[in-house]
Structures are given as C-alpha cells and as structure tokens.
Amino acid sequence: MESTRKQLIDLLKEQDSHISGQQLSEALDISRTAVWKHMNELKKDGYEIEAIQRKGYKIVSSPDKVSKNTLQWGLNTKWIGQHLYHYPQVESTQDIVHQLAKEGKPHGTVVIADEQVKGKGRMAREWHSPEGKGVWMSILLRPDLPPVQAPQLTLLTATVLANVMDKRSALVPSIKWPNDILVHHKKVAGILTEMQAEQDRIQYVVLGIGINVNQEDGEIPSMIAHKASSLKMESGEKWDIQEFVQSILSTFEKTYDSFIEEGFQEIKQEWERYGYKIGEKVTISTMRRDFKATLLGIEADGALLAKDEQGEMEKLYSAEIHWGEGGYHA
Numbered sequence: 629m630e631s632t633r634k635q636l637i638d639l640l641k642e643q644d645s646h647i648s649g650q651q652l653s654e655a656l657d658i659s660r661t662a663v664w665k666h667m668n669e670l671k672k673d674g675y676e677i678e679a680i681q682r683k684g685y686k687i688v689s690s691p692d693k694v695s696k697n698t699l700q701w702g703l704n705t706k707w708i709g710q711h712l713y714h715y716p717q718v719e720s721t722q723d724i725v726h727q728l729a730k731e732g733k734p735h736g737t738v739v740i741a742d743e744q745v746k747g748k749g750r751m752a753r754e755w756h757s758p759e760g761k762g763v764w765m766s767i768l769l770r771p772d773l774p775p776v777q778a779p780q781l782t783l784l785t786a787t788v789l790a791n792v793m794d795k796r797s798a799l800v801p802s803i804k805w806p807n808d809i810l811v812h813h814k815k816v817a818g819i820l821t822e823m824q825a826e827q828d829r830i831q832y833v834v835l836g837i838g839i840n841v842n843q844e845d846g847e848i849p850s851m852i853a854h855k856a857s858s859l860k861m862e863s864g865e866k867w868d869i870q871e872f873v874q875s876i877l878s879t880f881e882k883t884y885d886s887f888i889e890e891g892f893q894e895i896k897q898e899w900e901r902y903g904y905k906i907g908e909k910v911t912i913s914t915m916r917r918d919f920k921a922t923l924l925g926i927e928a929d930g931a932l933l934a935k936d937e938q939g940e941m942e943k944l945y946s947a948e949i950h951w952g953e954g955g956y957h958a
C-alpha cells in the first residue's frame with residue numbers, strides 16, 4: 629500500500645501535465661477505483677490534486693506541513709528513514725533518538741520535529757528551533773567503526789548539507805570547521821554528534837541536524853542575529869521543508885554508503901571544496917601561542933590543518949580561530 633502510494637507520488641511529480649487514471653492504473657497495476665482511492669488519501673494528507681475529466685490528475689501543491697506519511701511517501705531510500713518518527717513538539721530530537729537506540733531501533737532511524745523547546749547545540753549551547761521554521765532532525769547510526777572515526781561522520785554530514793543546499797538553490801554554502809554551514813558568512817545550519825561507544829567499537833551515534841530554513845527577518849534571536857541567518861533570508865525564497873528533508877536523507881544514504889565502501893578520501897575532498905577560508909589566512913589562538921596561518925584543509929581524524937608564516941604545520945583539534953567575518957569563533 630505504502631509503496632504504491634510512493635510510486636503514485638513519483639509518477640505525478642514526474643509530470644508537468646495531467647496523467648490519466650488509465651495510465652496510472654496501468655503503471656501501478658491497480659484498478660482505476662484504487663487510483664481514485666489513493667488520490668483521496670493523498671488529499672487527506674494535504675496534497676492539492678487537480679482532477680480534470682478526460683485529462684486526468686495533477687499535483688498542484690504538496691502539503692506544507694511535514695508528516696510521517698508525506699515524508700516517507702516521497703523518500704527513495706533503502707535504509708534511512710524507513711523507521712521515521714515525526715512529532716509536532718519535543719524537547720530535543722537527540723534525547724528521543726538516544727532512547728530509541730537503547731530500545732534497539734535500527735540503523736537509519738530518523739526523528740524529526742516541527743518544534744524543539746530544549747534544542748541542544750554544541751558545547752551545551754541552546755539551539756533555537758521554532759515551529760515549522762526549520763529542519764530539527766536526529767538520525768540513529770550504528771556504524772561498524774572504531775570511535776576515532778566518529779568525527780568523520782560529522783564531516784560527512786556537513787558535506788551532505790552543503791551539497792543539497794548547493795543543488796537546490798543559487799546559494800553558495802561553505803563549511804566552517806568543524807561543522808557549521810555558512811551562507812554569506814552567517815551560520816544557517818549546525819550538526820551535533822553524540823556517541824555511545826566501547827573502547828574499540830561504536831555502539832551508536834546520534835547525529836543531530838539543525839537547519840534554519842524559513843525564518844524571516846526578525847525571527848532569529850537578537851543575540852545571534854549578527855552571525856546567524858536562515859536559507860529563506862539569504863535566498864529570498866521560501867523552502868519546501870519536506871522535499872528538502874527527503875533530499876538530505878537520500879543524499880546522506882548515498883554518501884554514507886560510499887564512505888563505508890570506499891573510505892574518507894572523497895569526503896575530505898568534498899569538505900575542502902566547501903571549506904570556509906580554506907587557502908586563506910586567519911589568526912589562531914591555541915594554548916601555546918597566537919599566530920597567523922593559512923588554512924590548508926582537514927585530516928582524516930577531523931583536525932584542521934594550518935601552516936604558519938614560518939612554514940610550520942599545525943594540526944588543530946580545538947583552537948580559537950578568528951575568522952574575521954561574522955564576528956565569532958569556533
């Protein structure tokens with residue numbers, strides 16, 4: 629039932645014009661009455677469908693609100709999001725995924741909320757997650773990897789987000805080390821990776837993705853408005869959150885599968901292609917010294933590689949970087 633509905637949506641979305649009930653019934657191998665029933669179900673989930681006699685059906689608009697059904701029907705993935713939970717309001721999607729992980733839910737389980745009232749950022753910061761304005765989502769991963777490779781998953785996720793934003797808009801996203809996504813020097817997305825591990829094996833990873841999507845001017849908290857923004861504010865267009873999430877999940881699945889098969893090299897190149905200020909000079913403060921250096925790229929362990937003015941290389945794991953623009957530090 630569900631996969632027929634997925635195919636039906638795909639067929640309708642592929643067409644710019646109407647598609648007849650007969651064509652749909654042949655393509656899906658179901659009766660015309662069944663086609664008609666599916667159409668009614670789609671309408672109930674918020675799809676606006678035009679039905680014209682002798683011409684057929686056409687999707688006029690997809691639902692504005694995200695739901696488990698509408699997210700899954702348009703999702704062309706093998707493992708990610710096959711178990712998906714959608715909530716109107718939660719404290720934090722991270723906590724729910726930790727709970728689901730403990731209950732044994734599988735690799736690729738996704739939790740997404742319209743609103744978080746206790747959204748968590750990195751370094752115990754708060755993550756503002758207002759209703760219907762962004763992607764507030766956590767993914768459960770059960771990779772067969774040693775814990776030292778966990779940072780690669782965060783870097784991988786940053787490349788996925790940058791790639792999808794790049795493909796879906798004229799915006800030029802960049803990734804600010806370790807894993808903020810910036811547009812026009814302002815942060816539009818962040819990633820929070822939490823891990824449960826034994827000494828040599830990851831038990832599970834909860835990968836939290838927060839993206840400011842449709843906030844308007846004045847809707848970003850004033851404390852961070854100088855350094856944070858939304859995709860709508862930067863592109864001038866409203867984004868379809870549902871299609872955006874589907875595209876993130878399917879790109880994530882492909883990227884993750886090829887990372888597991890082929891290793892980190894391609895992710896590293898992709899990260900560096902989007903890397904903020906890679907090849908440029910910044911000022912860095914570490915425990916030992918303050919110095920000017922050119923950022924060169926990242927290492928397989930997630931470190932940022934920089935070369936100082938004397939030509940000495942530094943691998944940075946935690947450092948204060950004075951990025952110049954946007955006015956904030958790593």
Ligand code: BTN
Nearest residue numbers: 720747748749750765818836838
């Ligand atoms: C950062 O500090 O940049 C990371 C922000 C991560 C926010 C996301 S929103 C979904 C998930 N649930 C949370 O509470 N946090 C992450």
